[in-house]
Amino acid sequence: MIVPPLDVRPSSPQETEELHSAMQRVVDSGRYVLGDEVVAFERRFSGYIGVSHCVGVGSGLDALHLTLRALGISSGDEVIVPGHTFIATWLAVVHAGARPVPVDIDPLTYNLDVARVAGAINTQTRAIVAVHLYGQPVDMDPLLAIADQHGLPVVEDASQAHGALYNGRHVGSLGVAGTWSFYPSKNLGGIGDGGAVTTDDAALAERVRVLRSYGATEKDGFEVAGFNSRLDELQAATLRVKLDRLDSRNARRRALAAMYQDSLRDSQYGLPSVPPWAEVVWHQFVIRSARRDELRRHLEQRQIATAIHYPVPPHQQPLFAQYAGCALPRTAAAAREILSLPIGPHLSDDTVGYVIDALQDFDHSR
Numbered sequence: 032m033i034v035p036p037l038d039v040r041p042s043s044p045q046e047t048e049e050l051h052s053a054m055q056r057v058v059d060s061g062r063y064v065l066g067d068e069v070v071a072f073e074r075r076f077s078g079y080i081g082v083s084h085c086v087g088v089g090s091g092l093d094a095l096h097l098t099l100r101a102l103g104i105s106s107g108d109e110v111i112v113p114g115h116t117f118i119a120t121w122l123a124v125v126h127a128g129a130r131p132v133p134v135d136i137d138p139l140t141y142n143l144d145v146a147r148v149a150g151a152i153n154t155q156t157r158a159i160v161a162v163h164l165y166g167q168p169v170d171m172d173p174l175l176a177i178a179d180q181h182g183l184p185v186v187e188d189a190s191q192a193h194g195a196l197y198n199g200r201h202v203g204s205l206g207v208a209g210t211w212s213f214y215p216s217k218n219l220g221g222i223g224d225g226g227a228v229t230t231d232d233a234a235l236a237e238r239v240r241v242l243r244s245y246g247a248t249e250k251d252g253f254e255v256a257g258f259n260s261r262l263d264e265l266q267a268a269t270l271r272v273k274l275d276r277l278d279s280r281n282a283r284r285r286a287l288a289a290m291y292q293d294s295l296r297d298s299q300y301g302l303p304s305v306p307p308w309a310e311v312v313w314h315q316f317v318i319r320s321a322r323r324d325e326l327r328r329h330l331e332q333r334q335i336a337t338a339i340h341y342p343v344p345p346h347q348q349p350l351f352a353q354y355a356g357c358a359l360p361r362t363a364a365a366a367r368e369i370l371s372l373p374i375g376p377h378l379s380d381d382t383v384g385y386v387i388d389a390l391q392d393f394d395h396s397r
């Protein structure tokens with residue numbers, strides 16, 4: 032058996048057919064940028080998330096970058112970010128001209144440790160970015176309470192958590208804005224790059240709309256130096272096909288995660304913990320092992336592909352050399368021990384059973 036980490040091709044002839052006809056519709060329309068498809072997708076996605084506005088942009092990185100700019104963040108400002116995240120979270124802050132200030136993680140959920148946020152706030156702090164990593168929602172209520180006390184906006188980087196719920200509400204609807212990536216491997220992925228911002232703040236949505244298209248306002252005047260970062264019509268059309276299947280695909284991810292949880296409960300692996308208020312969508316299923324590299328080789332020999340998200344945290348990257356002295360011991364420990372197991376709607380129960388057997392063999396071999 033060969034177990035790929037992910038397969039993003041259509042999962043049925045029906046889906047292939049719908050994607051082809053969506054693409055055909057765009058080709059025939061002659062309207063390829065900012066047409067009806069983007070408007071239709073923005074309406075559908077904002078409805079799904081439960082907010083009044085959605086703005087389609089070019090990528091998840093741009094979604095966060097443009098949102099920070101639309102919030103007025105610029106040079107000299109500080110933005111609080113989790114230590115353990117995809118590098119794009121930090122890059123968006125840098126591109127807005129601000130300085131990322133990392134907070135260490137909760138070792139059980141891998142998300143920003145909310146209890147440490149207050150200690151990172153100072154007079155330069157302008158915003159907090161909460162990343163719902165691996166599809167696991169951040170504990171938003173206490174985070175929003177701290178942010179409110181200091182008058183700070185919380186932006187949710189929801190690029191790994193399409194469909195995840197916090198106390199029954201969609202992530203991406205809880206902070207001042209949610210930012211999304213539709214990169215093909217995400218839970219909701221297109222057939223290329225794409226992104227979006229969701230918000231209930233009409234003025235913020237309008238500022239992102241202006242920034243995504245050169246800074247042009249309604250009157251065709253230019254008051255800010257904007258960008259070219261728009262969700263294109265082909266992505267918008269295919270994303271509607273994918274959005275119809277998001278909940279069932281997330282349900283499948285949950286079923287496979289439950290298989291891992293049940294079978295590995297008594298093992299020596301560290302398993303992800305799910306707080307009672309969280310409906311997780313398992314963008315990744317991440318376990319911990321002190322013998323991670325050895326385990327990874329053992330699985331590779333059995334044709335099981337795994338990944339590490341992420342082997343080197345942002346603060347240890349050459350780009351962020353100025354953070355070299357930064358103490359984020361939980362982030363650093365996670366980077367040494369974590370392993371992302373195969374998960375996704377492309378996997379059968381038998382395939383995951385095969386992965387579990389291999390994991391149990393390794394666990395018993397010590």
Ligand SMILES: *Cc1c(COP(=O)(O)O)cnc(C)c1O
Pocket residue numbers: 089090091092093116117119120162188190191211212213214224225226
């Ligand atoms: C994927 C991702 C991004 C960036 O999205 P792109 O569309 O690749 O630019 C940002 N943040 C997180 C947490 C991500 O997983």
